[in-house]
Every structure is written in C-alpha cells, then in structure tokens.
Amino acid sequence: MLNILVLGLGQCGNRILDAMNREAFGRGGTFAKYYTRQKFPASVKTIAINTAINDLKGLVDTRARDRLHVPHLHGVGANRTIGKRVFEENKEIIMSEIDKRGTFDLIFIITSAAGGSGSSFAPLLIRELKETYTNAPVVCITVLPFREEGSIFLQNAAFCLKDVIDEKPTGVLLVDNQYLKKYAGDIKSAYDKINNTTARRLLFLIEALNSEMLMVTDLGDLKTVMNGGIGIGTMGFYEASKDSTIKSAILGSFKPSGLLFPTNVYKEGARAMLIIKGDKKYLDLDLITKTIEELSTEIGQVFKGVLVQRGRPRVLSLFTLNSVPELEKLYATAAEAIRFEKERRDRSRNQLDSAFSHIEDLEPIY
Amino acid sequence: MNGRRILIVVAAVALLILVLPMTVAGEEETTNITIGVNEYVVLNNDIYIEVRDVGTVGISYAEVWFRSSQDAVGTTKNLYRGDVPAIYISGTGLKIEVTLDYIFSNAASFGITSSKALYVTDRKAGKVETEPVTVPKLIIKRTIDPNEAEIGQTVKVTLTIKNTGNGTATDITLAEGTIAKTYKDGCPSTIDDIAAGATERIEYDLKIGDDVQPGTREMPASVLNYKGETGVSDSTESQSSVLEIIAGEVLLPELTISTDPIDYVVTCGDEVPMVVTITNVGNATSEKVYVKGDLPHGVRLKGGELEPIYESIKPDKSEEYEVTLVANEEGEHVVEMNVMWADEEATAVFEFRAEKSGLEKYYVYIIAAIPILLILLWIIKRRREYSY
Numbered sequence: 069m070l071n072i073l074v075l076g077l078g079q080c081g082n083r084i085l086d087a088m089n090r091e092a093f094g095r096g097g098t099f100a101k102y103y104t105r106q107k108f109p110a111s112v113k114t115i116a117i118n119t120a121i122n123d124l125k126g127l128v129d130t131r132a133r134d135r136l137h138v139p140h141l142h143g144v145g146a147n148r149t150i151g152k153r154v155f156e157e158n159k160e161i162i163m164s165e166i167d168k169r170g171t172f173d174l175i176f177i178i179t180s181a182a183g184g185s186g187s188s189f190a191p192l193l194i195r196e197l198k199e200t201y202t203n204a205p206v207v208c209i210t211v212l213p214f215r216e217e218g219s220i221f222l223q224n225a226a227f228c229l230k231d232v233i234d235e236k237p238t239g240v241l242l243v244d245n246q247y248l249k250k251y252a253g254d255i256k257s258a259y260d261k262i263n264n265t266t267a268r269r270l271l272f273l274i275e276a277l278n279s280e281m282l283m284v285t286d287l288g289d290l291k292t293v294m295n296g297g298i299g300i301g302t303m304g305f306y307e308a309s310k311d312s313t314i315k316s317a318i319l320g321s322f323k324p325s326g327l328l329f330p331t332n333v334y335k336e337g338a339r340a341m342l343i344i345k346g347d348k349k350y351l352d353l354d355l356i357t358k359t360i361e362e363l364s365t366e367i368g369q370v371f372k373g374v375l376v377q378r379g380r381p382r383v384l385s386l387f388t389l390n391s392v393p394e395l396e397k398l399y400a401t402a403a404e405a406i407r408f409e410k411e412r413r414d415r416s417r418n419q420l421d422s423a424f425s426h427i428e429d430l431e432p433i434y
Numbered sequence: 435m436n437g438r439r440i441l442i443v444v445a446a447v448a449l450l451i452l453v454l455p456m457t458v459a460g461e462e463e464t465t466n467i468t469i470g471v472n473e474y475v476v477l478n479n480d481i482y483i484e485v486r487d488v489g490t491v492g493i494s495y496a497e498v499w500f501r502s503s504q505d506a507v508g509t510t511k512n513l514y515r516g517d518v519p520a521i522y523i524s525g526t527g528l529k530i531e532v533t534l535d536y537i538f539s540n541a542a543s544f545g546i547t548s549s550k551a552l553y554v555t556d557r558k559a560g561k562v563e564t565e566p567v568t569v570p571k572l573i574i575k576r577t578i579d580p581n582e583a584e585i586g587q588t589v590k591v592t593l594t595i596k597n598t599g600n601g602t603a604t605d606i607t608l609a610e611g612t613i614a615k616t617y618k619d620g621c622p623s624t625i626d627d628i629a630a631g632a633t634e635r636i637e638y639d640l641k642i643g644d645d646v647q648p649g650t651r652e653m654p655a656s657v658l659n660y661k662g663e664t665g666v667s668d669s670t671e672s673q674s675s676v677l678e679i680i681a682g683e684v685l686l687p688e689l690t691i692s693t694d695p696i697d698y699v700v701t702c703g704d705e706v707p708m709v710v711t712i713t714n715v716g717n718a719t720s721e722k723v724y725v726k727g728d729l730p731h732g733v734r735l736k737g738g739e740l741e742p743i744y745e746s747i748k749p750d751k752s753e754e755y756e757v758t759l760v761a762n763e764e765g766e767h768v769v770e771m772n773v774m775w776a777d778e779e780a781t782a783v784f785e786f787r788a789e790k791s792g793l794e795k796y797y798v799y800i801i802a803a804i805p806i807l808l809i810l811l812w813i814i815k816r817r818r819e820y821s822y
Contacts, residue, residue: 102816125822132822 070110070278070287073172073204074270075193077179078186079123080211082116082130083259084178087267089114090129101129109275113169117162119143119154119185136165144184146220148227151188162189163196174277174287175206176270177237181228182213182221191231198235205238205291209266212244212329212398219405226402229395239294239388242302242329247394266328269303272384276343276373283353285341285373293371296388297338300395302329304385314352314381315359318342321385322363329394336389337367344374346381465552466535468543474499476556477546481524482508488537490569490666496534496542502526519547568601570630570662576672578640578653584682586644591621593636593656593672597628603660603668608636611654613677615643625658640677648681688716689723689747691773693784702788705736706759710782712744712773713752720747720775728770732763732788747775761788 076085092106106112106129116135118124120143124135138158144151155162175197179186190208197206210229213221232240243266245258252258277287294301304327306320320326321342322333333340340363344356351374364370367387467483469475474484480502487497494515501508504525511520519531528550536543546552575594583589593610597603606625610618620638628634655671662668694709714720723744729735738757747753761767769784793800 101820102813121822127820127822129820131819133819135822 070173070274071171072108072110072112072274073166073169073175074112074114075166075175075177076114076116076130077177077189077193078118078183079120080180080183081178081186082118082123082127082135084209084211084263084266084270085114085116086127086130087263088271089131089134091264091267091271093129109271110278112274113172115165115169117185117189119151136162138162138185138189144188146182146184146224148184148188148224151184152192154185155189155192159192159196162193163200166197167200172201172204174290175201175204177206177208178211178266178270179208179228180211180213181225181232182211182217183224187224187228190228191235194232194235194237198237205287205294207239207241207290207294208232208237209241209243209270211262211266212242212246214249215246215398215401219402219409222398222402222405223409226399226406233299237299238291240300241386242300242392244329244394247330248328265305269305269328269384272305272345272382273303273343273386276345276375276384279375281373281375282351283356283372283374285343285371289341289371289373290386292369293339293341293386293388295339296368297336297390298392299388300392301338301386301388302327302331304328304333304383304387306383306385308346308350308381308383310380312381314344314346314350314355317346317381317383318344318356318359318363318385321383326385331387331389331392331394333385333387334366336391336393338388338390339369339371340367340388341371341386342373343384343386344372344381345377345379345383347378348376350381351376462547462549463551464545464547466543466545467554468538468541470541470559473541474558475554477530477552477554478528478550479503479555480526480528481522481530483532483544483546485542486510488540488542490537490662490664492666492668494534494537494569496537496544498532498542498544500532502528513542513544568630568663569599569666570597570601570603570628570660570668571599572597572603572606572628572658572660572668572670574656574658574670574672576653576656576675578675578677581676582678582680583642584680585642585646585648586682588619588639588641589677591618591638591640595625595628595634595636595658597630597632599662600630601662601664602630603628603662606658606660609657609659611656611674613640613646613651613653615646616651616677617641617643628660642677642679646679648679651677651679653677683717685718686716687714687718687720687747687749687775687778689714689720689773689775689778689780691725691771691780691782693769693771693782698785699787699789700761701791702761702764702794703791704760704788706761706786706788707756708759708769708784709754709756710771710784711752711754712747714747714749717749719749721745722775723747723753724774726772726774727757728772729759730767730769732765733759733761733767733769736760761786764788764790764794 074085076082089106092108093100094107096104114134116124116127116130119138119140121137124137138154140154144154177190177193179190181187194206194208210232213225245262248262249258252261304321306317306326308317324330360370360372467475469485471485471488474482476482482501484499485496486499489495496513498513499508499510500522502524513520513534515534519533521531523529531547533545534542535545573596577592579590604627608623608625610621618638618640625634653675655674657669657671659669690713692711700706725741727740736758740757742755744753766787771782773780
C-alpha cells in the first residue's frame with residue numbers, strides 16, 4: 069500500500085484538502101464524520117497548513133490534529149515575502165508535524181499560487197520535502213487565480229509558479245480557476261465545484277496507483293509522465309454515458325471541458341497517463357489499447373491503467389505539457405498588472421512627496 | 435293428758451253457752467261456737483247450724499247444714515279452714531258469715547259474724563269427746579355451700595326441714611334434685627320422723643364430676659313426702675338451687691410471639707432489624723420451644739439466628755432476640771414467625787415494605803440513556819476531532 073502525504077497550503081489548499089477528506093467519507097453526507105472514518109484508497113495522510121487560523125477553523129471534514137496553524141497574526145496578508153519569512157521561522161515545526169506521519173511514497177502539495185501563505189510556503193516546502201524525503205515524488209497541484217482578482221494575486225501567482233518550478237518538484241499540475249469558473253454560476257459555487265473536482269481527481273489517481281489493475285500503471289509511470297515536457301501538466305476526466313464506447317470515454321477525457329487547465333492536449337501534450345475504471349463489460353482492452361496507440365502518435369508516451377470497478381467507464385487523464393501558452397498570457401497579464409501597479413505607486417509617491425514639499429521648510433508652531 | 439284438758443274446756447264452754455246467752459254486738463260482731471258432729475245450735479230461734487262431719491284431707495274441713503225456720507231444706511256446705519267465710523241467709527233474712535276456725539276429732543269450732551246480735555236459743559249437744567286433729571307440716575330449705583365451685587370440687591348441701599304443723603311427720607322420704615354428672619355422698623332417701631315444731635338438719639356432699647361442663651346449673655327442688663299421725667300423706671318441696679360450676683385451673687404453658695419492626699418502609703439493600711419476642715403467658719413452664727421463620731422471596735437473613743431453640747420458658751417470662759434482614763426486591767414483604775411448644779403453635783407476622791433506592795428507580799432510564807450518552811460522547815469526540 070502506498071503511503072501518500074497530501075498537504076493543503078493556504079486557504080485554497082486547505083479547502084481542496086477538506087474536499088478530499090469529505091470525498092473519502094463516501095456517501096455518508098454531512099454526518100458521516102460522526103460515525104465513520106475516511107476511507108482513502110491508500111494510506112493517505114493529510115495536513116492542512118495555514119497562517120490564518122480562521123481558514124483552518126472553517127474546515128469541516130479535516131481532523132483537528134491534521135490542521136497545522138503556523139502562527140503569524142491572522143495570515144500573511146497575501147505578502148509572499150512575509151510568508152517566506154514565516155515559513156523559515158516555523159520550518160522545523162512544519163517538518164516535525166509532517167515527520168510524525170511517517171515516511172511517504174508520494175507527496176502532493178495543493179496550493180493556490182495567488183495567495184499569501186500557500187504561494188510562499190509551497191516552493192520552500194518542496195525544497196524541504198525533497199531534502200527530507202528524497203525518494204518520494206513531490207507533485208504540486210497549483211491553483212491559478214481568477215485574472216480579475218487583482219494585481220497582487222496575479223503577481224503572487226506569477227512569482228509563486230516560477231518559484232515552484234525553480235524548486236524542481238516531480239511535477240506541477242495546474243488548476244485554473246479562471247478556466248473553471250464558467251462551470252458554475254456564482255463565485256462560491258465555482259470554488260466549491262473546483263475544489264470538489266480537483267479532490268475527486270486526486271483521489272481517483274491515488275486509488276488507481278494503489279490498486280491491482282487489469283492493465284497496470286504505477287507510481288513509476290507517474291514519475292515518468294511528470295518528468296515529461298516542462299514538468300507542468302494538468303488532469304482531465306470523463307464519465308461515459310450509457311451508450312458511449314470506451315474509446316469515446318478516453319477521448320472525452322482529453323476534451324477541454326474535462327481539463328483543469330486550458331490546453332490543447334494533442335498539440336501541447338508531452339506524456340500522458342490514462343486511468344480507466346468501469347465495469348468489465350465496458351472495458352474492451354483491445355479497443356483501449358488501440359485507442360491509446362493512436363493517441364501515442366500524437367501525444368507521445370501514454371501510460372494506461374485499467375481498473376475493473378462497478379459502474380460506467382470513467383477515465384482520468386494526466387498530462388505533462390511541452391509548452392503552456394496560457395501561462396504566457398498569465399505572465400503577460402501579471403507583468404502588465406505589476407507595471408501598472410508600480411507606475412501607480414510611483415505616481416502616488418510623487419504626489420505624496422509633492423504634498424510633503426509644501427511643509428519642507430516649516431516647523432510646527434505648537 | 436291434753437285430751438282431758440280439751441274435754442274440760444269444751445264442757446265448760448258448752449255450759450256457759452247454755453246458761454249465759456251470748457249477746458253479740460249489733461255491728462259486725464263475731465260469735466265463736468263449737469258444735470259437735472251430728473249436733474246443732476239454733477241462733478236467734480231462726481238459724482239451725484248442724485255439723486255433719488269433720489275431717490282432714492290435706493286441709494281441715496267441716497261439713498255443715500244450714501237451715502232456718504222458714505227454710506227447712508237449708509243448704510249443706512263444706513267449710514275449709516282458712517277459706518273465705520260461708521254465707522247463709524235465713525228465710526227471715528238473717529245473714530251470717532261462718533268461718534271454720536278449728537276442728538277436733540268430732541267437733542268443729544266456728545266464728546260466726548252477723549250484723550245482728552246473735553243468741554244461741556237452742557242447742558243439741560251430746561257428749562262430745564273431741565280429740566284435736568294432729569297434722570304435720572314440713573317446710574324444707576336447701577342451701578349449697580359454696581354455690582360456686584370448680585370442676586372436681588365437692589360442695590356441701592344442707593337440707594333444713596322444719597315441722598311447722600301440730601303433728602309428727604312420719605314416713606318421710608326425700609327425693610333430692612340432681613345435677614347431671616354430679617355425685618351425692620351421704621344424701622339420705624328417708625328421714626326419721628319429725629315431731630311438730632322440730633327441725634331436722636341433713637347435710638351431704640355433692641361432688642362435681644370431672645366431665646361436667648362448666649356453667650350455671652340449676653339443681654331441682656328437694657321433695658319431701660310424708661304422712662301425719664292420722665295417716666294422711668302430704669308433701670312439700672324446697673326452692674330449686676343454683677350451682678355455678680367453673681372450670682378448674684389447668685396448668686399449661688401458653689406462648690405468644692410478637693415482632694417489632696424498626697421501620698416499616700426501607701430501601702432495598704438496607705438492613706432491616708426484626709425483634710422477636712416470645713412470652714409465656716400460661717401458668718406452666720414450657721419445655722423445648724422452637725421458633726421457625728419463613729422468609730419470603732426477595733428477603734434474606736443477614737445477621738442473627740432466625741430459628742433459635744429455647745430449652746424452657748417460665749410463666750410470665752419472655753425471650754427476645756433480634757435478627758437482621760435484607761430485602762433485595764421491592765414490594766411488601768411478610769415474614770411469618772412461628773413458635774412451637776408441645777403440640778401448640780403461635781404465629782406472628784413481620785411486615786415491611788422495601789422500596790427501590792432513588793437510583794434504582796431510574797435504572798431503566800439510566801440504562802436507556804447509556805447508549806444515548808455513549809453516542810453523544812462519541813459524537814462530541816468526533817466533533818472535537820473535527821473542530822479546530
């Protein structure tokens with residue numbers, strides 16, 4: 069059984085982690101936590117880490133002992149500089165808490181790139197984890213913000229993602245709020261849907277990695293996939309309808325509507341992993357193999373895992389990309405926002421200095 | 435001797451009557467006249483009074499023939515001594531009232547009363563050899579001493595017989611009344627002659643049989659049958675007597691048993707002291723006294739000896755002991771205690787009520803609440819696990 073560590077950093081990471089814990093209760097609903105335990109498909113340890121204690125209190129399905137408050141007022145105020153300093157100051161506490169969970173075969177870090185705590189903690193934590201758990205792949209699920217959330221968040225996202233990639237984790241899986249918000253009406257619903265979707269896909273992946281499969285893929289394959297391209301990827305998902313074939317289900321998982329980050333898989337994909345679950349009657353192995361062979365000609369190496377499970381076919385696709393045009397747009401927008409912010413700040417400073425100049429030669433008369 | 439005196443007196447009286455006409459006071463005056471049998475006197479030349487017979491049949495009587503000058507047939511009447519006066523009215527209307535005062539062997543003495551003065555105007559008198567009639571009259575009185583006696587006791591019965599007549603009572607037989615299951619000792623059936631004026635005292639023992647039933651018993655009258663010198667029979671009887679027969683004192687032990695609860699209502703599991711007292715209220719020592727106790731279901735003996743044995747208990751003495759009981763179940767509990775001696779037995783019951791303790795009353799609720807509480811605690815625990 070795989071020992072997997074899932075760390076949720078900052079408010080966004082905490083909530084996706086909480087959604088994973090909720091999903092692990094199964095269909096018990098709100099009260100499941102009062103009479104049952106989470107049933108993770110592997111030995112999964114979760115820790116929600118945050119400097120904002122209110123965010124930790126807001127979690128519902130994560131046990132209290134799995135919530136680590138890194139004390140610094142009530143958060144770092146989206147200030148990555150402060151966040152990094154706070155991490156350094158509390159690094160031993162954080163690592164000690166992680167160490168209590170034992171050793172791990174795979175580590176997921178879930179964080180928003182835009183916030184304060186998560187975005188500042190994530191790169192540093194990747195570094196520490198790589199040093200401490202040298203054999204454990206570290207995959208960072210990074211959530212990109214709504215573009216209109218503000219220049220600070222964009223700036224944080226840009227620098228955070230850069231810092232994360234600089235620390236060379238095993239892989240980075242992107243989740244783009246901007247891309248996904250179209251699937252829900254209001255912001256809260258959008259967040260909930262994004263969180264739940266991300267949580268389910270991670271659990272789907274974890275279950276597949278830990279199960280005996282009809283056609284096997286494993287942690288080694290995951291590492292290989294994540295090492296493909298520029299080490300940045302995303303996940304797609306598709307649940308087949310009653311009359312659809314397994315091939316259409318596989319191809320469905322490549323559709324933009326099923327991806328967590330907007331990309332053209334056929335064009336940008338470097339390596340991929342397909343995990344197919346469903347009733348045996350749907351699992352036409354020849355067709356699966358044939359379909360994957362066809363995909364491999366376009367995408368590159370495609371690993372496949374087939375898991376017999378009740379229900380209609382469900383396909384999780386995990387990609388790494390050779391290029392990420394959407395990131396260029398993001399960084400361009402971020403740079404523009406930074407420049408605009410800088411100019412406005414300079415203008416304001418000058419205006420303030422001009423105001424101060426009126427009293428430059430004067431002394432208070434009282 | 436007596437007879438001669440009487441003859442002299444009678445002769446003298448007759449002479450005086452003949453010589454000295456008797457004047458009788460005009461208003462209701464009484465004239466005494468003695469007339470021999472088959473003799474007569476004439477009063478006021480009008481009324482003839484002739485005595486035809488005298489005798490005694492239990493009581494003295496005289497058969498008298500009254501006639502007058504205008505009533506030749508007249509009327510014959512039997513006059514009895516002590517009876518109401520006989521009335522005769524002559525043909526001329528002279529009315530006399532005659533009572534028989536005394537009789538002699540061949541004469542009778544009368545008292546004659548009239549509203550007119552009476553004179554003996556004629557008389558036929560022969561030689562009267564009158565002998566007074568002797569009649570015994572016995573009176574019997576019986577006493578029982580004591581008249582209250584226990585079964586088996588002997589009482590003294592005294593018969594006092596007095597002859598109030600003027601003749602000796604002879605051939606006296608006694609028929610003594612009898613109380614069932616009593617026995618006479620020395621009671622005569624015949625008694626010697628009793629002279630006139632004499633008193634005879636007879637005593638005998640009356641033993642009350644052991645099998646007689648106690649109570650008030652009436653002893654029928656004593657009956658005396660006797661004869662006078664003339665051979666006339668007579669009888670008399672005493673009053674009946676009452677004898678109170680009481681049961682004799684029997685020496686027997688009599689035990690009573692009693693129990694004293696300290697507190698009628700107790701709590702289940704608490705100790706209940708029970709004091710048992712055995713008292714000999716009889717008049718004899720009881721040997722080998724056994725006490726038996728019957729504990730009901732749900733009650734057990736915690737301390738003391740429930741069923742002691744006493745070698746003896748003297749009269750008016752008590753034995754007391756205390757045991758400690760414990761009721762395990764609620765409800766009314768009745769402990770039956772028996773004391774047994776000889777073939778006798780006495781019973782006492784010890785009652786008390788056991789109630790559940792305050793906690794026990796709520797056992798059901800507590801038991802029901804435990805799983806709820808556990809679930810609640812579990813929920814709280816789980817909630818705390820997920821609360822930060």
